[in-house]
Amino acid sequence: MSGSAPSDGLIDPRDPLERQNEKLRKITDALMRRVEQGSDGLGAAFAQFQRAALLEEEVTARTRELGRALDLLNASNARLAEANRETEAARRNLTNAIETVQEGFALFSAEEELVLSNSRFGLHMPDIRDKMQPGLRFSDYVELVSRSQFLALSEGETPEKWAARRMERHQDRHVIFNARMVWNRWVQVSEHRTPDGGTVILQTDVTDIMRLERRERDRMLDTQAKLIRATLDHLDQGVCIFDDQARLVGWNQRAGELLSLPVGKLRMGASFAALFERFRDEVRFAGDTTAETIADWVRMAASRPALSFEMQHHNGRLLTASAQEMPDRGFVMSFSDVSAERAAVQAVYEANERLEQRVIERTLELEDALSEAERANASKSRFVAAASHDLLQPLSAAKLYVGSALAEAGDAKTQSVLSRAGNALNAVEHILGALLDISKLDSGQAGVHLGQVHLRRMLAQLCDELAPQAEAKGLQLRLVGCDVVVQSDATYLRRILQNLIGNAVRYTQRGKVLVGVRRQGANLRVEVHDTGPGIPADQQELIFKEFHRGSGTSSAAEGLGLGLAIVDRACAVLNHPLTLHSEPGRGTCFAVEVPVSARRLPDLPAQTKSIEQPASADTQLEDMVVLLVEKDQALRDALSTTMEQWGVIVWPATDLASAQQQQAEFGIAPDAVIAGQTLRDGQNGAELIQHIRQAHGALPACLLSGRGTDAGGPDQPQLPTETALPITVLHKPLSITALHHFLLQTYQQVQRR
Known part of the structure; x- marks a missing residue:
């Protein structure tokens, strides 16, 4: 089945x-x-x-x-x-x-319907309490509350506006606000969302808390009022406070004192118009401000801008007043007595006028003193230049006589004595040269002639010059050069590098001295390194001052401590940055930055022998004729003696006329012309050479200059004036080697002709 x-x-x-x-x-x-x-x-x-x-x-x-x-x-x-x-x-x-909850409680579902509530919910509104039944919609609940006779609405607020604002706040997940009820009671309403979208409302009676807060606030306001009152009474300013009806609601005693108002006039509720009427005739307003301006400002319906004005009281007080509107349309007026300040300002102004007059007088005195100092400085510079020039003439003659005697000396003892005498003269030469350089740099009269300088050749010459001194001390003098042409003044640049390398050799007792060149962007950095004792950090600024020497054991023959002072000033004049890095016990490095020239010079033959090496008598100049024009007899005689030892026939002269007389007497043209820069009667050696060249052709010529101390050499001619043909310049004190080198080159040219 x-x-x-x-x-x-x-x-x-x-x-x-x-x-x-x-x-x-x-x-x-x-x-x-x-x-x-x-x-x-x-x-x-x-x-x-x-x-x-x-x-x-x-x-x-x-x-x-x-x-x-x-x-x-x-x-x-x-x-x-x-x-x-x-x-x-x-x-x-x-x-x-x-x-059991002490607050009113209500739960609304996600569909905005009342689910349940307790008996305290709506307790403060008996007229709608029986309507708080399950199924009540939230909007109906808000509508009922807004129309409750127990809800105290603020002035100008309608139930519709309150309900609309309440529903707007309902959109937030959490809402807390205080609702004012009749009979001065307060209910705090807390609204929160539940996870399923419902709403929980709690109503708490906060009347006691609000009353306590108000009492506390009133107490604080009372305390603040007392503090404000105490503050106003201790202010040096007078203060009056008015409400939106222009009635006096606050003031201090200082206001009555400044405005000279009786005590009875300053009372609570007094109108501004009455007070203003009381003192307006006793003051005089400054500037564009009038009594009507102030009255119009007080009556202004729109927002009042800040107002400031001054007034002179009949008792002599000068008052500044400031009026400022408050947020409630009231305003504050403050008054300050600035009589003392204005009197002080006037006193300061008068003092400034007197001070300015004294400054003008003092400035004129300082200008006179400055002019006097400038004249004294110029006189000093002229004196140093003249003295140096006057000393260079006999110094050159002495060097030439010593050189001639040294060439003819037979025994070793005499040669030793003459060699020491030559060294002493060289030391004097360096000292005079340094004094002349520092004088020119300090006076601002140092002429700078920027041009192209073959740096490697200059450094090679300097190293050759200082090589014997380095070898005598057992030092290794090494050059790491760079075949670059720089833009600088050849004379001052050579002087800078000569002092830096010379100092390195002088103060280094053992080790080596390295002269190197580095590329530094568009510049070339020439560095001089040594393994000397180094310079302590606290001495690195002092070494650039005059007469400061790095070693206390140096003798006066080694200089007066002007070398680095000249270097510092010359670098500043040439705008070549100079830096120093030194560690005591490890050596020192000086560096000079020189701009690289945009155009290269033709390659120059390398120099194999320093022109500072002593020259010896040479018979290769036999029967060479030289016209010597020099106004200083001692130097002229010394030059004649020296050149005659080399076999040269010398025609001595003192000016153009005597030179022409010499030529006319012998009837032939000389092989070369040697002339001093300045001759008798203000004649110029360069112009004399031009006259002789016009008469006898392009003769080799040498100008004996007293403007500097650097031996220019035949490869670095420096012309004091513009000439059509080159003129070799030899600086005083004369270098025997440089003079011999010029004559030898001239002799070779004559032989080739």
């Missing part, structure tokens, strides 16, 4: 199990009787019996299944009843819990 109802419809599945069992028993009994009473025989009866037995088994199984289902249903109903009891208990517990 399939378990469904019989086809005859005797059993209805919708009947209770008891009814179905009863039907089945009746059916079974009927079948059994039919089997017993039937006339069809035992086989048919037995078959029916089998069917009945099977039907009974199926009925029994179905009965068991139905029983189990009934048991499950009963258990489920029992659990459901238990759950209902628990739910009801939870609801009662929740109701009891929210009922």
Whole structure:
């Protein structure tokens, strides 16, 4: 059997199990009787019996299944009843819990409907409390609250505006605000969102807190008022405070004193117009301000700008007043007595006038003193230049005589004495040269002639000059040059480098001196390194001062300590940056930056011998004729003696006339002309050379200059005036080697002709 109802419809599945069992028993009994009473025989009866037995088994199984289902249903109903009891208990517990809350509590669902609330919710609004029932929509709740007679709305606020503002705040997840109720009571409303989108509202009575805060605020305001009052009374300014109706609400005693107002006039509620009328006739306003200006400012309907004015009281006080509007449309006026300040300003002004007059007088005195100092400085410079020139003449003669005597000296003792005398003269020469240089640099009369200078050749010359001194001390003097042309003044640049290298050799006792060149952008950095004692940090500024020498053991013959002073001033004049780096015990490095020239000079032949090496008598100048024009007799005689030792025929002369007389007497032209820069009667040596060249052609010429102390050499001619043909310049004191070199070159030219 399939378990469904019989086809005859005797059993209805919708009947209770008891009814179905009863039907089945009746059916079974009927079948059994039919089997017993039937006339069809035992086989048919037995078959029916089998069917009945099977039907009974199926009925029994179905009965068991139905029983189990009934048991499950009963258990489920029992659990459901238990759950209902628990739910009801939870609801009662929740109701009891929210009922115990001291604040008003309400829960709205996500659909904005009231789910439940406690008895304190809406307690402060008895007129709408009975309407707070489940199912109330939130917007209706806000509408009810806005129209409650117990809600105290602020001035100018309507229920519609309050409700609209409340619904706008409802959009936030958390809202806290204070609602003012009638009878000066306050309720704090807290609104929060639940995770499922519902809304929880708490209403808390904060009346006591608000009253306490107000009492505290009133107490603080009272304290502040006392402080303000005390502050106003201690101000040196007079202060008056007016409300938006221009009525006096605050003042200090100083205001009455400054305005000369009776005490009775300054009282609470006094109008500004009455007070102003009282003192306006006793003051005189300064500038464009008038009494009407101030009255119009007070009556101004729009926002008042700040107002400042001055007034002179009839008692002599000068008062400055300031009026400022307050946020509530009231205003504050303050008054200050500036009589003393203005008197002090006037006194200062008069003192300044007297001081300016004294400054003018003092300035004129200082200008006179400055002019006198400038004249004295110029006189000093002229004196030093003249003295140096006057000393250079006999010094040159002395050097020439010593050189001549040294060339003819036979015994070693005499040569030693003459050599020492020559060294002493060289020391005097260096001292005079340094004094002349420092004088020119200090007086600002140093002429700078920028041009192209072959740096490597200049450095090679200087190293050759100082090589004997370095070798005598056992030092290694090394040059790492750079074949570059720089833009500078050749004379001053040579003097700078000569002093730096000379100092390095002088103060280094052992080790080496390195002269090197480095590229530094558009400049060339010339560095002089030594392994000397170094210079302490506290001495590195002092060494550039005059007469400061780095070693206390140096003798006067080694200089007066002017070398670095000349270097510092010359670098400043040439705008060549000078730097110093030194560590005591490890040596010193001086560096000078020189701009590189944009155009190169032709390559110059390397110099193999320093022109400062002593020259010896040479017979290669035999029968050479030289016209010597020099006004100083001692120098002229010394030059004549020296050149005659070399086999030169000398025509001595003192000026152009005597020179022309010499030429006329011998009837031939000289092989070379040597002339002093300044001759008798103000004649110029360069002009004399030009006259002789016009008469006899392009003769080799040498000009003896007293303007500097650097030996220019034949390869670096320096012309004091513009000439058509080159003139070799030799500086005084004369170098015997340079003079011999010039004559030798001239002799070779004559021989080639």
